[in-house]
Amino acid sequence: MITWNNLDTLTSYQELEKAARVNLAEAMTGDKGAERVKKYSVPMAEGLVYYYAAKQVDDTVLDALKKLADEAQLAEKFKALYNGEVINTGEKRLVLHHMTRGQLGDAVTADGVDKRTFYKQQQERIAEFANKVHNGEITNAAGEKFTTVVQIGIGGSDLGPRAMYLALENWAKKNGTFKMEAKFISNVDPDDAAAVLYGIDVAHSIFVLVSKSGTTLETLTNESFVKDALKNAGLDASKHMIAVTSETSPLAKSSDYLAAFFMDDYIGGRYSSTSAVGGAVLSLAFGPEVFAQFLKGAAEADKLAAEADATKNAAMLDALIGVYERNVLGYPCTAVLPYSQALSRFPAHLQQLDMESNGKSVNRFGEPVNYVTGPVIFGEPGTNGQHSFYQLLHQGTDIVPLQFVGFKKNQMDTDVVIQGSTSQQKLCANVAAQIMAFACGKADENRNKNFEGGRPSSIIIGEQVNPGALGALLAHFENKVMFQGFLWNVNSFDQEGVQLGKVLAKRVLAHETDGALKAFSDLLEI
Structure with a gap:
């Protein structure tokens, strides 16, 4: 039987609080550090590996974290979620974003339909539509192909799909799957829509309006902005727009759209990149086959997240270490630092995913909690961030845990040798150096040049940013956030704060x- 208890009432949490603190600088120095790198890693989906040697953990802390995972019933709660129990208690809803990319457990029926079948049908409808656009079966009024797709949405309807598009744009161009350029309009500030519209050929553009309710103020305002631009160009807006919405929204059967693809109330916006919200724009931009590879990577990561042993489950272990850093070690923030330009907007997506999910001060029963919950999330790609806010990370008064992401190969397979090494080697050298600089620091009699070290980090390493790896990476962080919500006993799936x-x-x-x-x-x- 599953029980929902506050973190500070768990015996294993009290044991974790008593565990001796790890001297990270000492642990990561010399041969001991090399042994830790070999020992403290967990395989992930799509060839990714999670390395946590530079975190403030040892075998004693890890044993306590495993006990915490068991007592908090993390694996059981995930199973209950994917088998269709009402986990979103605030809105009395199921939580089914995992089902957009696969079925981990039982068939789930809601609204009178099998939900896995429903999500697959929407993906198939999107694939058919995208192929017709690419093949010239669906064209503009002049019979000419569409060359640009523009997503109109905000929050999860923008941040996730935009981050995923940017992550795969160069990969698709290199691998011959790039079909259409994608642009995004989100902010109600008219300068956002105007800048996009002035930079495209509206006659050859198809617009994707994303609003689950069909009433989102910013999105409908921007839709009107776009419709005015189409009208002013002498174009019929209904021949240039599709909708992604719920079946019950006013957009669902409107003649204002070429087609409507459906989502439902069981998928929150910030978890919607693998639903029709991401599926429409990504399938139009790169082709349905690329979107299918992305879903496959996410599905594989979800399967691994169902593992009950925390030391074999990268998402669960990442979550546990994060809670240890937040609640026991007292660190208020986490920096997400991808050493890949392809992931330039990934930190922004994770900021919403994490802070909108776990930025709560009451538990799932509406009772105030007596401990801190979600951290502040921020980040930028390396090496840009090194020349920006790393000063505070290295020598500031707050210790900020770091989550690095790195890849061995770039996407374009083009590079140059300067001073005996390639740009990619320089990039990877920087992330390796930063891990050790943060962990071990450097003593100097000049206090201005002294680095205390002891600043923890993890790194996820993969071969290359491709659709499968991106899907796996996305699902890893979605599942990490979910597990942390379980630990804090908060509802990670509503967002009353907005x-x-x-x-x-x-x-x-x-x-x-x-x-x-x-x-x-x-x-x-x-």
Whole structure:
């Protein structure tokens, strides 16, 4: 029987608090450090490997973390989730994003349909539509092929698909699967839509409107912006737009769209990249086969995440170490640092995934918790970040745990040798050096040049950013966030914190304000 208990009530958590702290600088020095690198790693899907030698753990801490995973019933709770129990208690909903890429357990029926069949049908419909666009069976009014796809959405309807597109754009060009350029409009700031529209040929563009409810203010505002641009160009907007929405939304059967593809309430926006939300734009941009490879990588990662032994389950172990750093060691932030330009927007996606999921101060029963929960997530690609905020990471007053991601090969297979090494070798040399610099530091009598070290990091290493590896990487972090939510006993699948601002904004626009809200509205000339 599954029980939902607060973290600080678990016996294993109290044992973890008592475990001796690891001196990371000492542990990572010399041969001891080399042995740790060999010992502390877990294979992931698609050839990725999670290395955690530079984390502040040893066998004693790991034993305590395994006990915590067992007492918190992490594997059982994941099983309950993928078998269709109501895990999103705040909204009384199932949580089914894993089912968009595979079925881990029992068949799940909701809304009168088998959900795995439903998601597969949407993927098949998207694939058929994308192929017709690519083959010239679906064209603009002049019978000409569409060359650009533009996604209109915000939050999870933008961040994930945008990050995935950018991650695979160069790979697709190199491997001959690049079909259409993709652009994204998200911000209600008119400069966002205008910049995209001025930079494309609208006559040869197809627009994907993504809104589950069909009522999202920013998205519908940007849709109107796009429709005006199409009208001004003498074009019929209904021949240039498709919708990704729920079957019950006003967009579902509207003649304003060439086609509508469906999602449902069981997939949160930040978990929707493997649903029709990501499927439409990625299939149009790269072809359905590439999107299928992406789903396969995610599905393989999900299977590994079902492993009960935390030391063999990279996502679960990553989550456990993160909770240890946050709740026992007291570190408030985590930096995500991919050493790959392809992953330039991946930290932004993970920021929403993590902070919108676990930025909670009450447990799943609405009771205040007496411990900290989700950390602040931020990051940039290396080596750019090294010349930006790494100063604080190395010598600042806060210790910030680091999650590096690195790949042995670049995507374009083009490089140059400068001073005896290639650019890719220089990139990889930098990430290896940073891990050790953070862990071990450097003593110097000049305090301004002294590095204390003891700053923990992990790294996920793969061969190359390709569709399968990207899917596996995405699912790893989705599952990590899920496991951490289980540990903190919070609901990782609602986001009430985004609602209040929306309500007040509607009041401002309706001129139903007083006090300071009216004063700020007047300052902005609303």
